[in-house]
Amino acid sequence: MYSAPIGSSFLVLACEAVRHLSLSMPLSSKLGRAMAQTHKSHWAYYVLIHKIVLGEKVKMHRRKITPYHFPIWDIVNALDQRKFKERGQHITQECSQSLVAYLENTVSILSKPAYESFRNSPPLSLQYLPNQAIYAIGDSHVLSIGWQTLHIASENHNIYRTIVPSPTTGLKAWHAREGTQFFTKHKLDCCLERLPKSCRSIVLSAGEIDCREGIGGNLLRGFRNDCDDAVRNTVVEYIRAIRKLSCKYNLQVLLLPVAPHAHRSEKNGKSLGRGLRRQRMLLWNESLRELCALQESQSDVGQVFLLDYEKGLRANNEESPVDFVLNRHYNADYTHMNSAFLPLLEKALINYRDTVNGPLVGVTGSNDKRIEGPFDGSDDGFTDGLLVGGIDGPFDRSGDGFTDKLL
DSSP, X not given: OTTOTTOHHHHHHHHHHXXXXXXXXXXXXXXXXXXXXXXXXXXXXXXXXXXXXXXXXXXGGGTTTSOOOOOHHHHHHTOSSXXXXXXXXXXXXXXXXOHHHHHHHHHHHHHSGXXXXXXXXXXXXXXXXXXXXXXXXXXXXXXXXXXXXXXXXXXXXXXXXXXXXXXXXXXXXXXXXXXXXXHHHHHHHHHHHTSOTTOOEEEEEOOHHIIIIISOGGGGTTSOSOOHHHHHHHHHHHHHHHHHHHHHHTOEEEEOOOOOOBOOOSTTSOHHHHHHHHHHHHHXXXXXXXXXXXXXXXXXXXXXXXXXXXXXGEEEOTTSTTSEEEOGGGBSSSSSBOGXXXXXXXXXXXXXXXHHHSSOSSOOSSOOOOOOOSSOXXXXXXXXXXXXXXXXXXXOOSSSSSOSSOO
């Protein structure tokens, strides 16, 4: 629900579910710690969504001093601060409900006529959706910036774009290669095929999982062997694969760099492995810069560019083998960032504002392989419905971006 492309009531339900879980099962509770042990991957994903949706309490005057992540809850509910007063005083009672019962109650509220004005008036962040959206496709790091609104400003431009996340969870850069037989490659192709025909530029995220666990294989046994050549070769194959996808789908692809991991205590004995991962991430980003700069003049091989803001993410740290870690203000869960780094992303996007705002420059031809499907069949940029394979159902067949009725 959180990444449903039309946002709207689905996003509201997802945020309500996260809030309910945060009250009934706090991250530091006994049950939460047990989940972290027995369902490690699932719990890690929930922690990320929890951090993005609910965020951290930051006093208003501090937001102007330090980078600030705007919680999705605040955006959806148009709040200046993370307060729940206006949406009912029955939070303590909600804790005793099961999640299923709670969501059924929420669906009932959303379906009532009194809530109609909310459903037909998208939250402030979504007022530009869907015809003024920029799609972020790739690994789970796209969730960090999902549903945030970019403001790309310069002397002659004042552009707003809402970031619509389209996650391909588990995607490695190595998976993007043509002929890869893995579910993440299939999901990536599906996401690209289902983009609106009017879409000419996307943001793509991949590579962090490669650096964290996918490069080196047996070379990394004991975390003492070098795998620089494997890093460079993976980047080369990644750029080659994305160029082909750029030509196939007639898209300009704006690559996100791999962010360094945040600082963690050395007490648990994993500091050596983390240090080597940071070295791989540094080499990864350096290789991306080199290869993307090399291909900028080669318009016949697809338009692939790097949004080079990674150096702005760094915070000095003498304990790190690369002398830096992720700035703590950008940290969500020690692996992913929150959206506080958006000003850096906006600055990097200024160089590509013309393609974000209008027709794609540099990619020509009629080889666009995107299909007419449930996203957009009219070329007006609006979704015809959710990902239901064109089946008429309870989602939306009117083209107005809203569901005909809730599930």
